Amino acid sequence: xxxxxLTVESxxxxxxxxxxxxxxxxxxxxxxxxxxEFVSVIGPSGSGKSTLFTLLAEQTQPTTGTVSxxxxxxxxxxxxxxxxxxxxxxxxxxVSDNAAIGLVLQGVQKKAARQRIRELLPTFRLEGRGSAxxxxxxxxxxxxxxxxxxxxxxRPVLLLDEPFGALDYLTRTELQLWLAxxxxxxxxxxVLITHDVPEAxxxxxxxxxxxxxxxxxxxxxEQHDPRPRGLDYLETAEFTHNERLLIDELTASARxxxx
Amino acid sequence: MTTIExxxxxxxxxxxxxPRRPVAAQILLPAAALILxxxxxxxxxxxxxxxxxxxxxxxxxxxxxxxxxxxxxEATGATxxxxxxxxxxxxxxxxxxxxxxxxxxxLRMTFLPILIGAQSVPIIxxxxxxxxxxxxxxxxxxxxxxxxxxxxxxxxxxxxxQAADPDAAVLLRSMGASRWQVFLRLRVFTALPHFITGxxxxxxxxxxxxxxxxxxxxxxxxxxxxxxxxxxxxxxLVFAAVFVSIAIGLSLFALTxxxxxxxxxxxxxxxxxxx
Numbered sequence: 339x340x341x342x343x344l345t346v347e348s349x350x351x352x353x354x355x356x357x358x359x360x361x362x363x364x365x366x367x368x369x370x371x372x373x374x375e376f377v378s379v380i381g382p383s384g385s386g387k388s389t390l391f392t393l394l395a396e397q398t399q400p401t402t403g404t405v406s407x408x409x410x411x412x413x414x415x416x417x418x419x420x421x422x423x424x425x426x427x428x429x430x431x432x433v434s435d436n437a438a439i440g441l442v443l444q445g446v447q448k449k450a451a452r453q454r455i456r457e458l459l460p461t462f463r464l465e466g467r468g469s470a471x472x473x474x475x476x477x478x479x480x481x482x483x484x485x486x487x488x489x490x491x492x493r494p495v496l497l498l499d500e501p502f503g504a505l506d507y508l509t510r511t512e513l514q515l516w517l518a519x520x521x522x523x524x525x526x527x528x529v530l531i532t533h534d535v536p537e538a539x540x541x542x543x544x545x546x547x548x549x550x551x552x553x554x555x556x557x558x559x560e561q562h563d564p565r566p567r568g569l570d571y572l573e574t575a576e577f578t579h580n581e582r583l584l585i586d587e588l589t590a591s592a593r594x595x596x597x
Numbered sequence: 598m599t600t601i602e603x604x605x606x607x608x609x610x611x612x613x614x615x616p617r618r619p620v621a622a623q624i625l626l627p628a629a630a631l632i633l634x635x636x637x638x639x640x641x642x643x644x645x646x647x648x649x650x651x652x653x654x655x656x657x658x659x660x661x662x663x664x665x666x667x668x669x670x671e672a673t674g675a676t677x678x679x680x681x682x683x684x685x686x687x688x689x690x691x692x693x694x695x696x697x698x699x700x701x702x703x704l705r706m707t708f709l710p711i712l713i714g715a716q717s718v719p720i721i722x723x724x725x726x727x728x729x730x731x732x733x734x735x736x737x738x739x740x741x742x743x744x745x746x747x748x749x750x751x752x753x754x755x756x757x758x759q760a761a762d763p764d765a766a767v768l769l770r771s772m773g774a775s776r777w778q779v780f781l782r783l784r785v786f787t788a789l790p791h792f793i794t795g796x797x798x799x800x801x802x803x804x805x806x807x808x809x810x811x812x813x814x815x816x817x818x819x820x821x822x823x824x825x826x827x828x829x830x831x832x833x834l835v836f837a838a839v840f841v842s843i844a845i846g847l848s849l850f851a852l853t854x855x856x857x858x859x860x861x862x863x864x865x866x867x868x869x870x871x872x
Binding site (some may be wrong): 381395397398399420422424426428429430431439440443444471473474488 | 762766767769771774808866
């Protein structure tokens with residue numbers, strides 16, 4: 339087996355609670371991402387997905403365990419570029435300048451950064467929209483600008499935190515199809531955090547299923563079908579079987595809570 | 598990176614069309630109301646039989662004011678100078694103070710409540726003290742005008758700087774931005790509308806402050822002029838000076854819109870799209 343790009347080993351994270359206690363949020367989570375892989379982490383709402391996300395983005399340190407990146411870093415930069423659920427586009431910048439902001443902050447000349455963005459606009463289906471302001475775009479377009487802003491930073495790992503969570507069903511599906519192709523064709527290494535079961539199954543090589551808080555890994559699902567998968571994949575026995583399995587697992591904790 | 602043949606783009610929803618309010622009506626209606634008001638005043642003054650020293654008619658105010666335009670112009674120049682220099686001082690110091698406080702949380706926690714509390718101190722009553730402390734030059738008057746307007750402008754600017762989305766700040770930091778870059782690229786732009794609102798509120802009382810600052814020892818200015826004319830029972834000229842100060846206030850108010858237009862081109866486009 340090749341060396342993985344990113345390994346998370348027995349990571350736990352707890353926060354200080356009231357009266358000197360600690361609240362465990364993540365408990366003994368291990369996961370792995372190889373180069374070019376698409377991995378999803380799926381869990382119920384409030385299960386500590388966001389905390390895991392901040393750990394992967396190197397914004398917080400785990401209480402115990404390690405997050406190790408085995409690839410090459412550029413200087414002291416984080417190994418990952420992340421895309422939050424909110425697009426966080428700056429309303430005073432055009433699409434091009436919003437997308438280029440990561441490059442500009444890395445010290446790329448503004449002109450060169452804009453040129454780079456212009457080349458990528460068609461891939462992100464934003465052709466001719468470079469000089470538009472964010473308020474002039476639809477929700478799906480805004481998410482694509484946010485994704486472009488993330489991808490163009492050219493960091494080894496992409497972290498996506500429920501990127502399509504705020505979109506309507508059709509726009510979301512359309513973006514999932516497009517993202518599948520984008521990631522497969524460009525060999526992007528991606529960790530996707532989501533609570534959308536079909537999204538995780540459709541896009542990923544591997545799905546990690548989290549429990550309720552404190553989050554533990556309850557199941558790891560390997561999906562060997564080649565990516566990108568087409569819409570046909572939604573009809574396969576494997577997909578429907580896995581979908582059922584995951585929904586069952588994800589609702590299990592709620593049922594346990596009710597008993 | 599390869600290009601992907603994508604299914605056809607779903608177009609952005611067309612901007613919502615609101616019923617268009619004609620600009621002409623926005624100007625004509627208030628103007629008509631104003632003319633009506635002046636007409637009623639004119640009629641009341643001429644038919645009411647009140648002496649001109651109590652209620653001069655608008656026409657008389659206009660003709661008397663025009664006749665004394667040399668003196669009014671001179672007084673206006675002096676007041677305008679105090680107003681503009683005070684305004685400039687206030688803007689520069691408010692931006693400086695707000696910027697420093699936005700970087701230093703302990704300082705902010707110490708001084709923001711004091712700033713907010715100090716707003717209710719009627720600083721204008723300090724005018725006589727300023728004369729005692731700093732004398733009769735233009736300096737103390739400018740300082741007084743600046744201090745009166747400094748507080749609300751600092752507070753609104755600071756609140757604007759702090760209103761930046763913390764998630765956006767974290768995102769920029771993750772892309773390698775320094776705190777200073779977050780300030781320049783995020784906070785300053787978030788603060789702009791707050792700053793302009795602060796400025797707009799300021800224009801409503803800055804002329805009054807300048808006039809009041811003259812009441813304590815100035816040789817020239819609209820405040821001095823009004824006092825002198827009042828003592829001569831030239832109510833028409835008092836009114837003329839009042840109208841000039843109103844005009845200054847309104848011009849400053851209009852200038853804030855020009856500033857907004859120049860500083861925030863994206864807002865211009867957003868408003869145009871909504872129209």
